[in-house]
Amino acid sequence: MLERSLPEPIHFMSKALLYDSTMCIGCKQCEQACATQNNLPYNDAVAAEDRQSEHKYTVVLTKNEKFMRRLCMHCESPACASVCPVGAFHKTKEGPVVYDVWKCIGCRYCMAACAFSQPKYEWESLNPRVRKCIMCPDRVTAGKQTACAEICPTGATKFGDRDDLIREARERIAQNPSTYLNRIYGLHEVGGTCVLILAGVKVEDFGYPTSAKIGDTPMPEYTGRVMERVPDFIPVWSLVLGGIYWISHRREEVAAAEAQEKEKKNGGAR
Amino acid sequence: MKVQLTFWRVVFAVIMILGLYSTYVRYLHGLGAVSNMTDQFPWGFWIGFDCLCGVMLAAGGFCMVGAVYLFNVESLHSVVRPAVLTAFLGYLLFIVGLLFDLGRPWFIWHQLIYMNPHSVMFEVGMCVMTYTTVQFFEFLPNVFERLNWKTPIKWIHKVYPILIVGGILLSTLHQSSLGSLYLIMPSKLHPFWYTPALPFFFFGSAVAVGLAMTIFESTQSAKALGRHLELSVLVRLGGALLVALWVNALLRFEDFVHRGILGQIVKPSYEAYFLWLELALSFVIPIALLSFKKVRLSPNGLYLASVISLFGFITNRLNVSLIGFETYVGHHYMPKWTEFSVTLMIIATGFFLFAVAVKYLPIFPTEETEAQPSRVREPVLSGAPILEHAGD
Numbered sequence: 001m002l003e004r005s006l007p008e009p010i011h012f013m014s015k016a017l018l019y020d021s022t023m024c025i026g027c028k029q030c031e032q033a034c035a036t037q038n039n040l041p042y043n044d045a046v047a048a049e050d051r052q053s054e055h056k057y058t059v060v061l062t063k064n065e066k067f068m069r070r071l072c073m074h075c076e077s078p079a080c081a082s083v084c085p086v087g088a089f090h091k092t093k094e095g096p097v098v099y100d101v102w103k104c105i106g107c108r109y110c111m112a113a114c115a116f117s118q119p120k121y122e123w124e125s126l127n128p129r130v131r132k133c134i135m136c137p138d139r140v141t142a143g144k145q146t147a148c149a150e151i152c153p154t155g156a157t158k159f160g161d162r163d164d165l166i167r168e169a170r171e172r173i174a175q176n177p178s179t180y181l182n183r184i185y186g187l188h189e190v191g192g193t194c195v196l197i198l199a200g201v202k203v204e205d206f207g208y209p210t211s212a213k214i215g216d217t218p219m220p221e222y223t224g225r226v227m228e229r230v231p232d233f234i235p236v237w238s239l240v241l242g243g244i245y246w247i248s249h250r251r252e253e254v255a256a257a258e259a260q261e262k263e264k265k266n267g268g269a270r
Numbered sequence: 271m272k273v274q275l276t277f278w279r280v281v282f283a284v285i286m287i288l289g290l291y292s293t294y295v296r297y298l299h300g301l302g303a304v305s306n307m308t309d310q311f312p313w314g315f316w317i318g319f320d321c322l323c324g325v326m327l328a329a330g331g332f333c334m335v336g337a338v339y340l341f342n343v344e345s346l347h348s349v350v351r352p353a354v355l356t357a358f359l360g361y362l363l364f365i366v367g368l369l370f371d372l373g374r375p376w377f378i379w380h381q382l383i384y385m386n387p388h389s390v391m392f393e394v395g396m397c398v399m400t401y402t403t404v405q406f407f408e409f410l411p412n413v414f415e416r417l418n419w420k421t422p423i424k425w426i427h428k429v430y431p432i433l434i435v436g437g438i439l440l441s442t443l444h445q446s447s448l449g450s451l452y453l454i455m456p457s458k459l460h461p462f463w464y465t466p467a468l469p470f471f472f473f474g475s476a477v478a479v480g481l482a483m484t485i486f487e488s489t490q491s492a493k494a495l496g497r498h499l500e501l502s503v504l505v506r507l508g509g510a511l512l513v514a515l516w517v518n519a520l521l522r523f524e525d526f527v528h529r530g531i532l533g534q535i536v537k538p539s540y541e542a543y544f545l546w547l548e549l550a551l552s553f554v555i556p557i558a559l560l561s562f563k564k565v566r567l568s569p570n571g572l573y574l575a576s577v578i579s580l581f582g583f584i585t586n587r588l589n590v591s592l593i594g595f596e597t598y599v600g601h602h603y604m605p606k607w608t609e610f611s612v613t614l615m616i617i618a619t620g621f622f623l624f625a626v627a628v629k630y631l632p633i634f635p636t637e638e639t640e641a642q643p644s645r646v647r648e649p650v651l652s653g654a655p656i657l658e659h660a661g662d
Contacts, residue, residue, distance in 0.1 A: 053309065079454055085395055086377075087386035103384045106373020109391045111312035113454045120309045121373070123302030128373040213457045222453045223390050226469055230393065230443070237442060241340060241435045248342035 014095035014194060015140055016074075016162035017149060018169055021199040022179050023156035024067040026060055030148035030157055034058050037136055037147035054120045057133040058148060061206045066199075068206035069157065071148075072097065072118040072133035073186060074194035077218035080110035080119060088130075095162065095194040096135035104130060115190055115214045135194070162194060169198050185211070191218030282618055289615020292608035296370055306606045311595065315605035318591035320367030320613055322448055323584050324360055326472075326479050330487065331357020331405065332441035333480030337510075339434045349503055351412065351633045352491060353484050358405040359623050363616050365398065370612055390450045397444035404437045412631040445476040452590060460594040462535065462545050467525050468590075474521060475552070478514035479583050481507050482556075482576035489573045494625075497634065499569060508572040512560040515579060519553040544585070544593045552582025 035042035058071040081089040088103040111119045122128035136146040145159035173180045186193035296304040307314040334353035337343045369375040381395040449472030492499040556579040565571030
């Protein structure tokens, strides 16, 4: 039942999104397209909300006239998928990390575990679901780009093969080193993500966790190191406990037998 | 039957009424209405207290079963049954607590069909299920004895070695895996509490808590039931508790040194205050108290040291699950009164069931038959005075 090692992260061939914040004009059309794609309400009030929620999977933040998008990073080795007791999250081979609502029991471990705090919850619902960007899996498997990439008027959000996008991001940095910080956020963070971010400012100023803090280690490894010992631990610990039981009760048996023998001897002597 | 109106019965009634109101809010208005949990704080007081502390406080069961049946420490025999009962009730109520906390509790059985063996939560779930079953069988002899059914008792005695070894194995896995849950949050949990050694600390502290809890619960039930208290038993437990506290304290210290955060710990900060409180209550004060022979030989001293250390380890679990996330999240989390009230209702139910079980089942050893008259004096809710510690 328990497999020994974690599944190999899918590194190649997967689709990804490249968000270039220097090209973003903050029009929020991606927000609107995302809402339409996912049948969520979108109006001026929702547009004004400056944080993600169960009805807003992506948000364009503004700070000092700079823009920054936030959305699920679609990790190569997603923490949400590894921690879910019923496997309600899984990484598709195309790249999106998707959610099977009918499996979910509502433990919210995915929310607690996500380094980017992306999963949001329907707190007011009586049958609540976890909500997050799922990278338009139907469109992606059909060979189309995501709704946000399709609508983006400036190409700030670009959809494509992850490897191609990484190459392109490097070229952009090389061509305009003064515009960009020399860094592709998501290239190595938590083992790599399918959302890559280019920016002229620090993404951390917009709520992204610092690279140093989340590290390059795929999140599932932190618990995997312990979990993979469990199948060995069970028989070994059972043997140890059983051994202790046997020894401590054996002593009792021996003591009882000895007492009996003594009594016999005493009886014989009398 | 005349029901007398006593102070503790009124308190019990108030707790139950408020709890039932909160239950109504939980299931008819949702988690958002009943709690202060948010997307930033997806795990609140119910996980921190009901689950983490609840399971920890139920550790007395496997500790005493281990001492008496595994290591054959005959002298502790009189405390096994109450300890097993407490643990069994603790787990049942922990599952009830889970039904409040899960967003879709009606799908809890999904764990059995959509298994994800990589998930620590899956391990926790499986351990809870199997260990509660094991505890049910450990508890059953009480019922059979009461009904005077000889054959099923024989059957259970035959499988006892399996129940004992299985129960301790599951407890080891379960207690430690509650700590493993947090291993995947290195960037969120404050470094005071995030350590790769979390599963070891959760297990180690559970052993200490198991001993402290047995002292606490034996003393309390002796008081409530007017029973004679075996001092020799308490003294043995107290000695073991002192050793367990020392081991835990040294390992914690070693971990702080190893991770090089001793300097941070002594500097005053929001987290440092809570860490100091935790370390003082769980280690410094009880170890200091128990170091005096006078304390180790007095029922009141042992009781006091145990209760203080229990508060300390409760603080530890709340630090790991709540306080340790506040800096990351950027704001405080304070449970809503309805969250507290559900927890109080669950605890009160536990005390009630304990009192009922003690009244009708042979939980306490046979020497008690002499004390029978004193038990009759106090009706069903005789366990209620224990409620004064309901906030533990």
